[in-house]
Amino acid sequence: MPAWIIIGAARGIGFEYVNQLSATSDNEVIALIRSQGTASALNALAGQRSNIHVVEADIFSPDSLGKAVAEVEKLTNGALDVLVHNAYSAGTDAMFLTASQFTGKETELNHELTETIKANVIGPMLTINAFLPLIGKGSEKKLIYITSGAGDIDMTRYSRLAAQIGYSASKAGGNVVMAKYAGELFDSGIKTLSISPGWVETPATEGLTEDPAVYDYLFNAFKRIQPNVSGMIKAEQSVKAQLEVIAKLDAEGSGAFVSHHGDRQWVD
Template identity: 25%
Template sequence: MTSSKVYLITGGNRGIGFELVKELSKDENNFVIATVRDPSKNDEFKVFSESKKNVSAVKLDFDKDSDIDGLGGQLGKLTDKVDVFISNAGISDAYHEVVEASKEDYFTHYRVNALAPVFIFQKVYPFLKKSDIKKAVFVSTAACSFSEFLPLRVSAYGSSKAALNFSVLQLSSELVNEGFTIFAAHPGMVSSDMGKVGLEKLPQIVPDIEKYFADSLVVITPEQSALGLSKVIEASDSQYNGKFYYYDGSAHNF
């Protein structure tokens, strides 16, 4: 159906996801499909996507099983394969210690950050199998690292992303013999809408936050994050499988 290099990006209408769409669609040989909750919403993404022949959108609300179940049908109308799947959509809106976090904090973060990416990958898998590239990149976070633990009081967010990382490792092991390259990526401390909330709240919760970072608390823009991630994704090969990379190209332990 298409000879272009096909990217599928979840949460492609805002923040890092939108910047990835803009960055990757600069190459007219790429066809970029973004998932959005409401494709009819008259926002910046809609204006942009309608101005680009190589950008399209599909409806996907993580809270609706019918949207996840119907994703394959929507993709099938646009392409017969997906070369690169970027699982970008996620949430981080609970800044509590473990003893204070609510059930809803945990349930919501696990549903969106840990479970939905797996269920969506299951629907995308048949399209990835038809590609010669077969890449899946799951946007994770340094905040869930075991080897470089950061006491940031984001228990629901951090643990849900740690659960996602386990699925990344599991998938990378299960599908390596099928030629897949599957890895996790940290986008950096980003001044997106979601990131700005964290940047405002975390210093209040962890007053000495800067001492937990190697240099300083470096904040980057969504554009910088997307540019870095796109370079990492483009450079990735079989050696990246089952690994954890930062947006700057450096490899880290989970």
């Protein structure tokens, strides 16, 4: 029975991973969340499907992660096949400032970079390191990092997306870290992948794009790299495509950075 753990499973893309994976009764799905505050839909789904197990943990606390690992170990007979790290930070209140606009705002700049690097680089490393022994005992042996096309230099150049500096830089950093894991773990058979979900309609992105000016800014930027873009896609569509890419991950592709299409088409 394949065992998956989804980090950041309460809402959006993480929740959709749990939903689609648990629809197959052969899958054992661990939904790791920070707190129950936003997990009502997840708990309702878990109440309907016995192969979903909701586990709470603070991914920045080694003690909390240690307790979660012990709990998951019991649930999965000591092995995990696939870890999907979806928890992230889009940035602070200063996320839409461009580089030069941080002049005289050094405190804001420090906060923007510190918060995003903590969530998008350090958090994934702490989580992966905690669960790595269980992944090593699985059959699939896959570590998946949900990243963003915003972490791609060429995408940034051609879209002219000048803001979201912390998000873009930290996601790029996370991609490099996953490639580092791929090199380190190659001989053990553990494979890694950084995968961008596309421009997805989730509670988080809806909050960012409620302002028409922000939506237009992003839409026009994405149109420069994909002239046929029509808007955000549904989480269901994105996760279905991601799972197809993950299923094809092999040793040769380990450490790669791709879109939900398995290539560099970041938006639909």
